[in-house]
Amino acid sequence: MNIIKLNALDGTQIEFDKDSQAGCGAMKDVYFSPDKSYVVGFFRKPQDNNSRERLQTIVTNYKKMLFENEGGKNIESLFCWPTHIVEYNDGNKVKIGVVCPTYDKKFFFASGKFKGKEQEGKWFASAKLRNKFLESDVKGNWLNYLQVCIKIARAVKRLHAAGLAHSDLSYKNILINPLSGDACIIDIDGLVVPGKFPPDVVGTPDFIAPEVLETMELEKNDKNKKLPQRSTDQHALAVLIYMYLLYRHPLRGGMVCDPSDSDNDEKLLMGKEALFIEHPTNNKNRPLLSSLSKDELPQGNIDLLPYTLVGPYLKELFDRAFIKGLHNPRERPTADEWERALIKTVDLIQPCPNPKCEAKFFVFDNTKYPKCPFCGTSYEKTLPVLNFYYKPRSKGNFMNENIRLMVFEQQSLYKWHIDRNIFPNEKIKDCDRKPVGDFHFIKGKWWLVNRNIEKLVDVTTEPHVEILKKQKVELTEGRKLLFSNNGNLRLAIVQMANDKKRK
Amino acid sequence: MRRLPIYLLIDTSGSMKGEPIESVKIGLDTMLRTLLNDSLMADFSYISIITFDKKVSNILPLTWVKHAVIPNLVPPNSGPTFLGAALELLIDKVDTEVVKRTNSCDGDYPPIVLIMTDGKPSDLSVFEKMCERIKKRKFSKIIACAAGPLSSEEQLRSITDNVVNMCTLDSFSFVKLFDMVCSKFDTNCEYESEAMENLPKEISI
Numbered sequence: 001m002n003i004i005k006l007n008a009l010d011g012t013q014i015e016f017d018k019d020s021q022a023g024c025g026a027m028k029d030v031y032f033s034p035d036k037s038y039v040v041g042f043f044r045k046p047q048d049n050n051s052r053e054r055l056q057t058i059v060t061n062y063k064k065m066l067f068e069n070e071g072g073k074n075i076e077s078l079f080c081w082p083t084h085i086v087e088y089n090d091g092n093k094v095k096i097g098v099v100c101p102t103y104d105k106k107f108f109f110a111s112g113k114f115k116g117k118e119q120e121g122k123w124f125a126s127a128k129l130r131n132k133f134l135e136s137d138v139k140g141n142w143l144n145y146l147q148v149c150i151k152i153a154r155a156v157k158r159l160h161a162a163g164l165a166h167s168d169l170s171y172k173n174i175l176i177n178p179l180s181g182d183a184c185i186i187d188i189d190g191l192v193v194p195g196k197f198p199p200d201v202v203g204t205p206d207f208i209a210p211e212v213l214e215t216m217e218l219e220k221n222d223k224n225k226k227l228p229q230r231s232t233d234q235h236a237l238a239v240l241i242y243m244y245l246l247y248r249h250p251l252r253g254g255m256v257c258d259p260s261d262s263d264n265d266e267k268l269l270m271g272k273e274a275l276f277i278e279h280p281t282n283n284k285n286r287p288l289l290s291s292l293s294k295d296e297l298p299q300g301n302i303d304l305l306p307y308t309l310v311g312p313y314l315k316e317l318f319d320r321a322f323i324k325g326l327h328n329p330r331e332r333p334t335a336d337e338w339e340r341a342l343i344k345t346v347d348l349i350q351p352c353p354n355p356k357c358e359a360k361f362f363v364f365d366n367t368k369y370p371k372c373p374f375c376g377t378s379y380e381k382t383l384p385v386l387n388f389y390y391k392p393r394s395k396g397n398f399m400n401e402n403i404r405l406m407v408f409e410q411q412s413l414y415k416w417h418i419d420r421n422i423f424p425n426e427k428i429k430d431c432d433r434k435p436v437g438d439f440h441f442i443k444g445k446w447w448l449v450n451r452n453i454e455k456l457v458d459v460t461t462e463p464h465v466e467i468l469k470k471q472k473v474e475l476t477e478g479r480k481l482l483f484s485n486n487g488n489l490r491l492a493i494v495q496m497a498n499d500k501k502r503k
Numbered sequence: 504m505r506r507l508p509i510y511l512l513i514d515t516s517g518s519m520k521g522e523p524i525e526s527v528k529i530g531l532d533t534m535l536r537t538l539l540n541d542s543l544m545a546d547f548s549y550i551s552i553i554t555f556d557k558k559v560s561n562i563l564p565l566t567w568v569k570h571a572v573i574p575n576l577v578p579p580n581s582g583p584t585f586l587g588a589a590l591e592l593l594i595d596k597v598d599t600e601v602v603k604r605t606n607s608c609d610g611d612y613p614p615i616v617l618i619m620t621d622g623k624p625s626d627l628s629v630f631e632k633m634c635e636r637i638k639k640r641k642f643s644k645i646i647a648c649a650a651g652p653l654s655s656e657e658q659l660r661s662i663t664d665n666v667v668n669m670c671t672l673d674s675f676s677f678v679k680l681f682d683m684v685c686s687k688f689d690t691n692c693e694y695e696s697e698a699m700e701n702l703p704k705e706i707s708i
Contacts, residue, residue, distance in 0.1 A: 061652035065522075070671040160529045162670040163522030163651065196521035230529065336533050336673045387702055392543050392685050397705040399543065420682065423675040480706070491706065 003034055008084035009056070014099055016040040022102075025187075032102070040086060042097040054197045055085050055098060055189060062191065065162045071427035077104070078155035080175075080186045098189055107175040107184055112138065121171030124178055125243040127299035140178025141360035142374070143349055145244045147181025150342045154426055155185050156237050157335035160230050167192040167228035169236035170204035171243065192228055199228040205270070206249060209235035210327055213271030231329035238321035241338060245310055247299040250322050253277035253285035276322035278307050309373040311348050311363035313341035343424060347405045347417075353377055364406045370498055382499045383407065384439075384446045384475040389491040390420045398491045405492075407446060407475065413437035418453060418483035418490050439475075446475040455484040459491075506549045507612040507643070507684070508565055508601055512589050514620035514650070516556040517581035523651030524578050526669045527619045530648065531573050534617075537677040538568050544681050545569060547612075551596065555589035557582045565600050586620060587629030590662070594636055615684060616645040618662065619669065621654040634661045643684045648672065 002018040016031040016039075023030045028041035047055070059082050067076050084099040107119050112135045114123075119138075123129050130139060152174060159166055166173075166185065173187045192199045202212055209232035218225040226232075242250045255275060257268035275285040292300045299305060308315050317333040325331030333341075350364045352372040359374035370379040384407040389398035405417055412435035416422045422432050436452040449472045450456045458465045458473055460480045467473045473481065479494040513527060538544050550571045552563035562574050597614055604610035624630040637645070647659035650669040659666045667676070 057652070062522075065652045065668075065670050069668045157673060158670070161526060161672060163525035163527075163529075165525075193521050194525060230525065334529065334532060334536070337536065340674055389706055392682070393688055394686055397707045399705050400702060421679060423678075425673070425675060427671070427675075493702065493706070495702070 001034070004088070006086045006088055008086050008099065010059075010084060012084050014038075014040060014084060014086050028097075036102055038083070038099055038101050040097045040099050042088065042095045044095075046093070047096045050197065051200075052085075052096065054191065055082070055096070058082055058188060058191060059085055059098075062162065062164060066158055071158075071425070074426040075155060075158050077182070078151055078158075078184060079188060080184055081188055100186075103175060103184065103186070104182075106177045106180055106182060109138065111135075119175050119177055121174045121176045121183075121240070121244075124176060125171045125240070125247065126249075127247040127297070128293070128295045130247060130299075131295045136358065138179065139358070140181070141358075142245075143346070143361040144178045144181045146342055146346055146349070148176050148178060148183045149241045149244055150339060150346075151181070151183040152185070152240060153237065153335050153338040153342060155183070156233060157339055158426070159191075160233070160335055163193060165192040165194075165228065165230045165233050166190070166236075167199045167233070168201055168203050168207075169233050169240065170207040171240065172204055174240070176244075194229055201228070203228055203232065203236065205266075207236040207239050208232070208270060209329065210271050210274040211329060213267055216267075216271075231332060234329070234332040234334060235321070235325075237335055237338060238318065238332065241314075241342075242307070242318060242322075245314070246305065246307060248277075248287075248296075248302075250276055250278070250307075250318075251285070251326075252287075254288040254291065255285040274326055276326060278302050279323060305373060309363060309365075311345045311365070313344045313348075317341050339425065344403060347403070350379065350383070350406055350408055353379060364497070366497055379498060381441070382446070383497040385495040385497050386417070386475075386481075386492040387495060388417070389493065391489050391491075398489075406497075407439045409439070409441050411439045413439070413448065413453075415485060419485035419488045420490060421486070421488050440472075447472040448475060448481070453483055454486070455482075457482045457484075504547055505609050505611055506602070507544070507547050508549045508551065508597075508614040509568075510593055510596065510614055510616045511550065511552045512586075512593060512616065512618040512620070513552060513554045513576065514556070514584055514586065515554040515576055515578045516584040516625075517579050518584065518621050518623065518653075519578045519650065520580065521651070523621050523654065523669075524576055526650045527648075528576060530619065530650075530669055530672050533672065533674050534677050535568065535571065535573065537674045537681070540674075541678070541681065544685065551600075553589055553592055553596070555585050557585065559585055559588045559592050561592065561596065565596070583625035584620070584623055585626045585629075586618075586624035587626040587631075587633050590633035590637060591629065594633065594640065597640060612684075612688060613641045613643045615643050615680075617648060618646070618659070619648045619650055620659070621651045622647075622649050622656055622659050624658060630658070631661065637662060643687070644680065646680070 003015055004018055006014045008014050015033055017034055020032045022032045022039050028043055030039050030041040032039055063081055066072060080100050080103060082098040082100050086097045088095050088097060109115050109117050109119055167190050175184045190200050202208055211226040212232055215225045239250060251270060251274050257273050258265040277285050277287055287300055287302060307318055320331055320333050348363045349361045351361055354375050354377035357372055357375040362372045362374060364370055371377060386405040388401050388403045390401055391398050414435055415432045416424045438449050440447050450467050450469050456467045459482045475494045477496045481492045483490045538548050545568055548568040549565050550568050551565040553561050601614055602610045645663040646665045647663050648667055648669045649656045656666045
């Protein structure tokens with residue numbers, strides 16, 4: 001042990017063990033504190049005034065803005081946010097360091113050949129690494145990845161809403177734990193604010209926006225040069241979500257742009273010539289099955305696992321990100337739109353009836369003969385779908401909201417299903433997190449049990465029947481259920497999908 | 504059709520440079536997308552943008568939301584914040600543009616006003632006078648959004664009790680706001696909505 005004691009710029013006493021190096025990144029050497037509750041990362045290169053001011057603002061004003069406003073407490077775990085700045089004279093020169101909390105235990109491999117290593121997102125995002133190296137007990141199921149993506153989208157949403165851009169979002173700068181559906185954004189010290197704090201880096205390959213690569217060679221002051229900013233974060237976010245849900249890169253297909261120069265080929269493929277591998281009308285970049293290795297399959301096969309398996313809400317956003325918005329940054333979906341679409345997609349999920357299915361959950365596509373896209377197992381039971389309507393004006397009719405809930409055995413009904421004024425994001429109150437009802441399949445019939453719904457009325461036919469707490473109502477085609485919560489009304493119309501008798 | 508005018512007063516003074524204006528831009532984007540995604544709101548919402556720094560200008564005249572394009576906002580390096588003068592222009596616009604209710608005509612809905620600023624008006628005496636005049640007019644809702652890490656909410660409270668921090672705004676905040684405003688409108692009107700397959704668009708019970 002070689003403990004060094006320092007005072008941070010804000011006066012806090014900081015200690016680190018010079019013999020206990022936690023790691024060394026591209027820019028920093030990182031040391032543990034004696035109790036390993038935090039780390040100190042020293043920049044190898046001297047930091048200019050602008051970078052120092054940025055670090056100072058990150059540990060003070062930005063931290064306050066993100067975590068001390070509404071919902072701030074619930075997003076703290078989504079970031080590894082720097083807490084203090086230190087200066088250290090190691091005898092030769094004065095080095096600047098940032099103090100950060102140690103990553104949570106859940107972001108380290110607990111067993112297997114990578115035991116003790118950080119769970120960098122990269123391990124989970126590529127078919128090759130998943131199939132070749134990861135044991136099945138760390139991979140998690142498909143629903144877990146929706147949850148991971150919700151966390152990432154939410155974190156980016158809050159950064160952007162505060163006027164900040166991350167500038168280097170990638171699976172290297174995000175730790176994930178699929179088993180618990182958690183994600184944590186690390187390496188916050190490069191935050192970008194246009195006109196104030198310019199970016200230090202162009203980003204990480206695979207995640208750099210096409211316009212940044214395309215204009216990389218332009219002079220620093222050329223106004224056509226595109227630098228990392230919010231819209232490039234939005235590109236990186238779309239790539240991340242695509243990779244976590246489909247385990248392949250949306251732009252790496254079979255196209256070759258410059259067979260004689262691999263660096264230039266890469267620059268064109270990800271930049272000027274970038275093309276979605278699943279583009280509906282241009283098949284130039286479709287992956288060639290014959291050139292994929294066995295470790296890249298089946299995930300690399302876009303005919304077997306097309307991106308449409310993510311359901312209608314996410315498909316629309318992928319279309320905007322990779323078709324309309326790939327070369328037109330203004331069209332790209334915002335992090336807020338991703339969060340919303342991901343949350344809505346959770347309600348379309350069904351458990352796969354095949355106990356050996358690795359994905360375990362899939363988005364029900366409402367076709368005549370539904371089956372799990374991942375393992376091909378058919379879905380046999382009838383499936384109730386609740387279609388939600390709301391009443392926009394005090395007089396007048398209920399309007400379709402394009403929100404639905406696919407019911408499965410022992411699923412819960414939550415307040416956000418019955419009250420449009422409640423939404424399960426970081427601002428939700430604890431009292432609104434508890435289930436208010438549950439669904440059961442008993443002797444061939446589907447039931448909803450009212451556990452804690454303020455008022456539930458079956459309004460299918462006159463006279464209306466109120467379903468009191470602990471009572472149940474059968475879900476049948478065309479049943480109309482009226483929920484009220486705090487004076488807010490929501491109507492659900494039941495559809496029975498996959499009803500073989502009716503076909 | 505009755506219109507719902509939405510007036511956006513945006514601070515483009517020097518102190519908005521950096522995080523505050525970036526926060527405003529993403530907020531505007533989110534608001535516009537939320538409006539367009541709501542088939543009901545999209546039909547009757549109209550947007551007007553008034554920017555204020557050392558001068559006040561109506562950079563987007565009252566425009567149907569489906570046709571609205573938000574101009575690029577670039578604050579200067581420094582300069583004063585004439586929020587009072589902006590409120591004066593707002594009052595003038597509301598008085599001349601918003602169709603009043605008469606015996607023969609329903610008129611427009613009372614406007615929504617969103618003020619996005621770091622909350623430090625330079626023309627305090629005009630500002631105070633205008634706060635009084637604002638109170639004499641009918642609005643569906645006035646919301647002040649404090650933008651940036653150094654924003655102050657204190658002055659904004661003289662215009663409205665609804666002060667929020669820009670960095671917590673998301674689509675759900677706007678859904679809630681528009682629902683609340685909309686539910687007060689007591690009229691029945693025809694509206695189109697995207698129905699899912701085999702499902703009615705609207706239902707009465």
